Amino acid sequence: MNAKVSIASPVPHQPTVISDPVDPGQLRIGSGFEALTFRHEDFDGLMDPLIMVDHFTMAAPTFGPHGHAGISAVSVLFEDSEGVFNNRDSLGNDIDLMPGDLYWLKAGRGGMHDEKPAPGGRTHGLQMFVNLPAANKYDDPRTLHVKAAQIPTVESERYRVRVVLGESNGVRGASSPALPLTILDAQLRAGGTYSHSVAAGNSAWVHSVSGDSELVIDDQRVSLQQGQAISLRSGGDEVQLKLHSQVGAKIVVVEAAPLRETFVQKGPFAMATEKDVEQIVAAYERGDFGSID
Numbered sequence: 001m002n003a004k005v006s007i008a009s010p011v012p013h014q015p016t017v018i019s020d021p022v023d024p025g026q027l028r029i030g031s032g033f034e035a036l037t038f039r040h041e042d043f044d045g046l047m048d049p050l051i052m053v054d055h056f057t058m059a060a061p062t063f064g065p066h067g068h069a070g071i072s073a074v075s076v077l078f079e080d081s082e083g084v085f086n087n088r089d090s091l092g093n094d095i096d097l098m099p100g101d102l103y104w105l106k107a108g109r110g111g112m113h114d115e116k117p118a119p120g121g122r123t124h125g126l127q128m129f130v131n132l133p134a135a136n137k138y139d140d141p142r143t144l145h146v147k148a149a150q151i152p153t154v155e156s157e158r159y160r161v162r163v164v165l166g167e168s169n170g171v172r173g174a175s176s177p178a179l180p181l182t183i184l185d186a187q188l189r190a191g192g193t194y195s196h197s198v199a200a201g202n203s204a205w206v207h208s209v210s211g212d213s214e215l216v217i218d219d220q221r222v223s224l225q226q227g228q229a230i231s232l233r234s235g236g237d238e239v240q241l242k243l244h245s246q247v248g249a250k251i252v253v254v255e256a257a258p259l260r261e262t263f264v265q266k267g268p269f270a271m272a273t274e275k276d277v278e279q280i281v282a283a284y285e286r287g288d289f290g291s292i293d
Contacts, residue, residue, distance in 0.1 A: 032060025083121025100148025
């Protein structure tokens with residue numbers, strides 16, 4: 001008797017999905033803080049696992065001690081920052097960040113945080129809220145500080161790319177204490193092009209910090225004006241993302257595997273359900289997140 005053989009149908013190729021360029025919101029607090037703001041709802045889910053990104057400049061204390069839970073709060077300082085950016089947290093850290101540094105607070109079940117420039121300082125960078133999987137939202141808090149001198153670069157005559165976290169073109173930076181994430185801080189000189197491979201199924205968020213640029217995503221071209229951002233999600237194959245600028249540009253790329261989980265956000269808290277948010281708020285109000293002073 002002949003055995004019956006089943007032949008699986010080929011899996012159809014999944015195309016890369018690309019958002020339209022998104023103009024940022026504007027946020028100003030007092031005279032010492034201003035930011036271009038991006039939120040996950042601006043990108044129809046393609047920003048996942050990012051919840052929000054603020055491209056900010058801070059020249060005076062603004063927020064005071066505040067809590068985070070269910071997320072990682074990530075600060076990427078650009079190299080044109082001036083002076084010290086002091087970060088303290090309820091884990092006992094009191095760190096003077098310098099231009100070009102990274103600070104990652106995996107808040108998990110809850111942690112307190114305070115950040116402010118020293119007198120006379122001016123901090124320019126990104127503040128990102130990175131979602132945590134539902135299974136890790138009650139993890140113990142952890143932190144990571146990467147100094148600018150520890151961040152490797154990929155360089156040519158036409159570009160200089162800091163591999164702040166993760167990997168690009170065989171150059172590996174630090175690993176995050178939570179989700180695997182790649183952060184690239186790319187400076188393109190006039191006419192420069194830099195290529196980065198986005199892994200199959202991963203999302204990438206791309207922001208033009210300064211200068212206009214053109215992105216080539218496989219065979220699709222997207223123009224990105226200064227201040228704008230896009231998100232993309234690769235399909236079943238690795239995607240080649242080419243950054244190009246005729247006039248010179250500074251571009252940030254954040255790549256990660258999307259969580260594809262629903263969440264409920266209330267300010268600096270993001271939990272799996274409304275009930276979880278209520279419990280976290282109650283824990284914060286009881287002082288369960290600890291203290292900084």
